[in-house]
Amino acid sequence: MLGLIGHAQTVVVKEKASKEPIPGVVLYNLKKNKSVITDIDGKVVIDVFSENEVIYFQNFLYTKMQLTKGEIAKSGFEVFMTLSVEDLNQVVISASKFEQNKRDIPQSIVSVSASDIALANPQTSADALAATGNIFVQKSQLGGGSPIIRGFSTNRLLIAVDGVRMNNAIFRGGNLQNVISIDPFAIQNTEVTLGAGSVVYGSDAIGGVMSFYTKKPQLSYKDDAFIKANAVTRYATANNEKTIHADVNLGYNKWGFLSSVSFTDFEDLRMGRHGPDEYLRTQFVETVNGTDILVNNSDPLVQNSTGYNQINLMQKVHFEPADNLKFDLGLHYSGTSDFARYDRLIRPSDNGLRSAEWYYGPQKWFMSNLTVTKLSSSSTFYDKIQATAAYQNFKESRIDRNFQSEIRRTRSEQVDAFSFNLDLEKRLGKTSSLFYGLEYLYNIVGSDGLETNIGTGQNTASLSRYPDGASWQSIAAYTSYKYKPNKKFVFQSGLRYNHIISNANFESNNAFLNLPFNTSKINSGALTGTAGIRWIPSDLLEWNLNASTAFRAPNIDDIGKVFDSEPGSVVVPNNNLKPEYAYGGELGLKLNFNDKVRLDFATYYTFLDNALIRRDFTLNGQSEILYDGELSTVQAIQNASQEYIYGFEIGAEVNFSKKLQLRSQYNIIGGTEEANGLEVPVRHIAPSFGRTHLTYKHKKWIFDAFAIYNNELNFNELAPSEISKDYLYARDENGNPFSPSWYTLNLRTQFIINDNFELTTSLENITDQRYRPYSSGIAAAGRNLIVSVKYSL
Missing domain, CATH: 2.40.170.20 (TonB-dependent receptor, beta-barrel domain)
Structure with missing residues (x-):
């Protein structure tokens, strides 16, 4: 490991699937009170860490990992992280409220990531759903967007935001537009379960579940902001x-x-x-x-x-x-x-x-x-x-x-x-x-x-x-x-x-309607x-x-x-x-x-x-x-x-x-x-x-x-x-x-x-x-x- 000594050691952190650099990844060891952050090119100098010290890699979009400085050197100073939340080919949350590998879920789940939304440029979240190709969207007016999934719509579909049920007591059988209340710019990822989801979500989840997960704050893991x-x-x-x-x-x-x-x-x-x-x-x-x-x-x-x-x-x-x-x-x-x-x-x-x-x-x-x-x-x-x-x-x-x-x-x-x-x-x-x-x-x-x-x-x-x-x-x-x-x-x-x-x-x-009850x-x-x-x-x-x-x-x-x-x-x-x-x-x-x-x-x-x-x-x-x-x-x-x-x-x-x-x-x-x-x-x-x-x-x-x-x-x-x-x-x-x-x-x-x-x-x-x-x-x-x-x- 003599090669580790005498010059600045720069690590490049990349996404495992696309090989693209990842900015904003925090490398830290809390016990030693040390931390650094990758730049826009996914690069960061790790001179602050000692050779056998465990370094934690964290970004809220990716699975947390840990490596020693020696292990990083053996990999040629390239570290590959796996998407956890955004890459729904890997992980889904809505099926059980906890992260699971998508290949473990018997149901069909459609994924929409923040990058998908940025490319699609939808005017509303209803338009973002339509861009999946699996969801049909009806509109009674411009301020509308009523999803239809596998022949069901409105109060036979369930909408959840950050795990919280949006459907309420007056969700109607006629077309409704509540989904436009969700800001597409604030969405980190969306999981749409095609088919019933009543076991996890209860009433209304007959035709499908639309789970929107909004963006989360990212920590620095050090005193500096x-x-x-x-x-x-x-x-x-x-x-x-x-x-x-x-x-x-x-x-x-x-x-x-x-x-x-x-x-x-x-x-x-x-x-x-x-x-x-x-x-x-x-x-x-x-x-x-x-x-x-x-x-x-x-x-x-x-x-x-x-x-x-x-x-x-x-x-x-x-x-x-x-x-x-x-x-x-x-x-x-x-x-x-x-x-x-x-x-x-x-x-x-x-x-x-x-x-x-x-x-x-x-x-x-x-x-x-x-x-x-x-x-x-x-x-x-x-x-x-x-x-x-x-x-x-x-x-x-x-x-x-x-x-x-x-x-x-x-x-x-x-x-x-x-x-x-x-x-x-x-x-x-x-x-x-x-x-x-x-x-x-x-x-x-x-x-x-x-x-x-x-x-x-x-x-x-x-x-x-x-x-x-x-x-x-x-x-x-x-x-x-x-x-x-x-x-x-x-x-x-x-x-x-x-x-x-x-x-x-x-x-x-009944002063106006005269019901029999x-x-x-x-x-x-x-x-x-x-x-x-x-x-x-x-x-x-x-x-x-x-x-x-x-x-x-x-x-x-x-x-x-x-x-x-x-x-x-x-x-x-x-x-x-x-x-x-x-x-x-x-x-x-x-x-x-x-x-x-x-x-x-x-x-x-x-x-x-x-x-x-x-x-x-x-x-x-x-x-x-x-x-x-x-x-x-x-x-x-x-x-x-x-x-x-x-x-x-x-x-x-x-x-x-x-x-x-x-x-x-x-x-x-x-x-x-x-x-x-x-x-x-x-x-x-x-x-x-x-x-x-x-x-x-x-x-x-x-x-x-x-x-x-x-x-x-x-x-x-x-x-x-x-x-x-x-x-x-x-x-x-x-x-x-x-x-x-x-x-x-x-x-x-x-x-x-x-x-x-x-x-x-x-x-x-x-x-x-x-x-x-x-x-x-x-x-x-x-x-x-x-x-x-x-x-x-």
């Missing part, structure tokens, strides 16, 4: 998007702080030139001197009244008093301006358009969560324990006024959501591990209604959307077992028992389970088989909502509901031809029993009532159907070289449900869809040419609820509504200008196609140039 900052600005032509973002990391020996802020302003969205004329925005309503008039749109490609703005704030605090104990505090806030419900603004009527106003008030979300993580090598009950307590507050409102009406209706809601999770992991031996935990959730709903005469300014109390003061509780215990006798075989199974209690009082609303209570339990295997007989083959049950318990939206679901229909409360259950299976096959060609196949089937769906109903013996001045058919959420959903997914990856890669994903989904003795298409069955990317990487450049494509859904393939919204669709040769096929061609590049600047540009929908994704109320963007500049310090 470690400071890292980023700033991003972006502009897009299709809706004149103006975005700014900044984040600052301040790390000390045991404390770390991360602050993040993003602001985005969107103007009205412009659609493409080539496509169905039915999508054009030919007229809109203006109010002149207190009178509503129809105005011809000077540019029918511009979707009038779609613009809005949004701000996202995040503050993270990390405290690590010891190697085996960590505290993480997260504060999140998201708020939008008012934004129009565009699909309601284009509803026709005898007068031209039905609504003069229809918009959401500011959508606000606040979350505070505290997580304590402790490791133990001596406890009988756990090797790792994690406790998370969280509080969330949701605020939303709906404001609408009919054309030439003086009455503006405002319905406002808020939810206070409290949660506590205790998750434990225990290794039972060399071949098996046990994961188990407890969960408690409590939601309370506030809701009120108001009618305002815009001529006189007089306010009058009116029917609220939900029963004010309603509550929803969930108590659960779960356990999951993993058996891995060797590297080729893994078996995982789990059970969860969930008990749901909800209470709603309708006395206030004043209260509604649900007190029910649900037992769900899963079992699956992953078998890797060779480097060529990998099989996975998984069977699971899942459930969704009725929430306050199901039992207590009053709203106009579609023109001429009104949904009223129903106090006679029980949980719906899903029974499903998945078979997957992966083929790997020497890492040159990889093929991924999956097929699945789900049977949904006692499905909670909207059906015709009677109120006090009447099938029609007067609601908001219109005679409307009475409907209610009921356990009135069974659904059968099936699908096939194929993914392909061809590595022509280390620089040139082809990736493609295609999804085929089908399904039927029972309605009035007939089998009809399920509402949230998306058309077959996919995307193909050809990516070239050279030095500091990335080029990505890609195509996105959707198949047609003809008239006979549309669900009855979609046919009733025929104004959203194009017309076939018989004059019937249908969803046409469409495609876009796109190109984006990313260039690292120097150590501080990064430029990302995209030209989307190059051929300027005019299309409206299935079930969406707004046409997608036409030709769109996006330019983003990132500065890092």
